[in-house]
Structures are given as structure tokens and as C-alpha cells.
Amino acid sequence: MKSNTYKSKKKRKRLHLSYVIFLLFFLFFFTAGRFLALTQLPKQSDVIIVLSGGQGRVEKAAELYKAGYAPYVILSNAKEATSKSGDMVQTALALGIPQDVIYTENAADSTYQNAEYTLPIMKEYGFKSAIVVSSDFHMRRVNFLFGRVYKKSEIELTYVGSASGYNAKRWWSDRKSRETTFNEYVKMIGNTFGYNGPEAKSTLDQIKNWFR
Numbered sequence: 001m002k003s004n005t006y007k008s009k010k011k012r013k014r015l016h017l018s019y020v021i022f023l024l025f026f027l028f029f030f031t032a033g034r035f036l037a038l039t040q041l042p043k044q045s046d047v048i049i050v051l052s053g054g055q056g057r058v059e060k061a062a063e064l065y066k067a068g069y070a071p072y073v074i075l076s077n078a079k080e081a082t083s084k085s086g087d088m089v090q091t092a093l094a095l096g097i098p099q100d101v102i103y104t105e106n107a108a109d110s111t112y113q114n115a116e117y118t119l120p121i122m123k124e125y126g127f128k129s130a131i132v133v134s135s136d137f138h139m140r141r142v143n144f145l146f147g148r149v150y151k152k153s154e155i156e157l158t159y160v161g162s163a164s165g166y167n168a169k170r171w172w173s174d175r176k177s178r179e180t181t182f183n184e185y186v187k188m189i190g191n192t193f194g195y196n197g198p199e200a201k202s203t204l205d206q207i208k209n210w211f212r
Contacts, residue, residue, distance in 0.1 A: 049118050050133045052108065061092070075092065
């Protein structure tokens with residue numbers, strides 16, 4: 001009798017655990033996209049930091065600049081082509097951002113390096129706050145990596161995403177959003193374990209090959 005009671009309790013525990021696991025998976029599935037698309041309300045800052053790698057980012061920075069949220073702009077990996085106007089600097093100028101308020105760095109090859117190479121510029125010019133701009137789907141990882149690099153700097157960061165066409169609410173409904181979600185989570189896991197830059201991209205390519 002005791003043996004049957006023990007087995008029954010054990011079975012109920014396994015069943016409850018299965019429900020919990022299913023619930024967690026269900027919650028993750030439906031909130032994964034919205035979790036990635038972190039964005040905050042812009043606030044008055046010393047400078048706007050714009051990350052390379054996607055269309056619409058410099059445009060969002062120009063919008064914030066013209067709205068008076070910050071008097072200066074830092075373009076990270078500024079040599080990268082970003083619009084029909086050309087590279088990030090040429091795009092910024094075409095959008096009406098004056099040359100004399102633009103600072104650049106041209107070496108970043110990853111989100112981690114965007115943070116790593118903009119921090120010395122922030123310190124050199126005495127900037128104490130910044131609005132960080134990147135694509136909406138990218139902002140959670142930007143927050144994670146900039147938070148790590150800027151942790152002891154006492155610089156206040158605000159994160160504002162630019163529209164990219166990413167479907168955060170229904171990320172599974174189109175191929176581009178599915179692939180973007182997969183890529184961001186794999187990169188985030190890699191970044192958590194210290195894989196950054198070209199090394200992280202190489203790892204991501206290897207993982208993608210497993211599913212082909």
C-alpha cells in the first residue's frame with residue numbers, strides 16, 4: 001500500500017514538473033521576440049551612439065538629434081555602408097546632422113567592440129550619458145554587452161531601438177523574423193560565455209550548419 005502511495009506521489013510530481021516545463025516553454029515561445037526588442041523612452045543625454053549593421057539606425061539617430069535629445073553623435077564602425085547615400089557619416093550628413101557634431105570610430109566588428117571602442121571616445125570628451133541606437137531586435141543584446149563594458153564608467157545609457165521590420169509579437173510568422181530571433185539568442189548565449197566578435201560569428205555559423 002505504501003509502495004503504491006509513494007509511486008502515485010512520484011507520478012504526480014513528474015506530471016507537475018512536465019506542466020511547469022511546458023508552461024515555461026509556452027511563455028518563452030510567445031514572449032521571445034518581445035524580450036529581444038527592448039526599447040526605452042529617449043531622455044536628454046550628452047551624445048547619441050549609433051551602431052553599424054542595419055538600415056534605419058542612422059535615421060533614428062537623426063530623428064533624436066533633431067528633436068534635441070543630444071547635441072553630439074558617435075558613429076561606431078562609421079565606414080560601413082548603410083544607405084544609398086553611402087557610409088554612416090555620409091548618411092548622417094545627408095539627413096542633416098552637421099559634420100562638426102559627429103565623432104567616429106572605424107574598427108568595431110561586433111556589438112561588443114561597438115561598446116569597447118566607443119567608451120574611450122565618451123571618456124575623452126567627458127560625455128556622462130548617451131542614447132544607444134541600434135535595430136529593435138538587437139537592443140536586448142546591446143543592453144547586455146554595453147552594460148558589461150560600461151559597468152564601472154558611471155556613464156548613464158538609454159537604449160532606443162529603430163524599426164527594422166522585425167515582428168516581435170509574432171516572430172515565428174515569417175522567415176526573416178524566425179532567423180533573426182534564432183541568431184540573436186544564439187549570439188546572446190555565446191556572449192554570456194565570453195564569445196565575442198569574429199569568434200562569436202564563427203560559432204554561430206557552425207551552429208547554423210548543424211540545422212541544415
